[in-house]
Amino acid sequence: METIGVIDYGMGNLHSLAKSLERVAGNQRVLVSYDVKALLECDRLVLPGVGGVRACMNELRRLELSELVVEAARKRPLLGVCLGMQVLLDRSDENGGVATLGLIPGAVVRFPDPPPADPALRQERLKVPHMGWNRVHQTRPHPLWDGVPDDSWFYFVHSYYAAPQNPAHTLGTAEYSLNFAAVVARDNVVGVQFHPEKSQDVGLRLLANFTTWDGEGG
């Protein structure tokens, strides 16, 4: 039986993500754990994350999980979600600048603050955080997109966004004052800025695609 490991480093809400994975995982087992040995035996890994990037990296390092993620990224399919996606890049500007895992070249930067209120433009003010449902445009084919209609709505909550150096590492974009990478991919590593576990049917479909992905075609 194959196992999907959800990396638990003590921050945020793994409950929904684990439940959603269980729902789509068929007869695979979903293991939520911070045990490096147990996680290294998993066939696929999911790196979730909410909260500040500094606290996230501190916990990943303290539990020796950052090495695990880098090790896993050599061969296993790995999915980063939200902050778990952002730490796949080299560095983040959040919390005064933090070095991250460096699996995908590029940085994580903040959305520009909205201009001062203009009553005439009120409906168009782009607030930070970018919070709510936005459409994701698929920029190239990938097994993760199987059965997910282009420009589907996904649920986002974030103030920083990933800017991969290599355009080939962007798999999907969303528009919020600018076009940003909503999905990144490099070989067997993928990351989604939105919350698939909070994005109803299309989110579950994307998770299901990950659970059957062999890490190829990325």
Add this chain to the structure above:
Amino acid sequence: MLAKRVIPCLDIDAGRVVKGVRFEDLRDAGDPVEVARRYDLQGADEIVFLDITASADERPTLFKTVEAVACEIYVPLTVGGGVRGCADVRALLSAGADKVSINTAAVADPDFVTEAGERYGVQCIVVAIDAKRVKPRPGQAGQPPKWRVYTHGGRKATELDAVEWARTMAAKGAGELLVTSMDRDGTKAGYDLELLSAIADAVTVPVVASGGVGTLEHLYQGFSEGGADAVLAASIFHNGTYTVGQAKQYLAERGIRVRM
């Protein structure tokens, strides 16, 4: 582009959905799991739970309810009421909440909002502002309206001005503001649009409009005149007057970008 959100709100008392008028006269409106699942299927963009009793001995009931609901829905869930410290935030997030709403504890210690945001991420820290219009003193008619912040589920008045307080909370790191007009809550007379637009103009974080929806037109006004990023309603959905889907269809026809 980002869609405007429609959010059904479930007031929870001792494990049941209830609905009151002006924060009083509570009536039973169903089982939280069933009601939440119904709204998820209807296309709700998020669901909000407010634990309106929030007495210490009923917290375990709330956690069980949150857990049961989180298993059944695939949209974000915000839970508020009775959040006193980081331990409560953590417990609610662990039970399956995606965001936690804070009111009284933020007034008692504004730095708590900063602390909780740094620990769990600002995206999951919602500050709820319960605001009531200050009656103008004789001779002050014609002055711009003012609102006072209330805590403890609307039972306790503070000295805080609601618009100033919204500014403070955004600066302290609130990820979103849930603005409820106590004058309008449960009255079906529509949102207090002046309150909403005053706050929406004052901050750069998302604002959720709450209190007073009786018609679909009111939802539209929350966006068009109130400047809200999301509209919250309870009675019109609980009573079955409208489904969430009908509300979104109406908004789309009026030119509001919603997720259909």
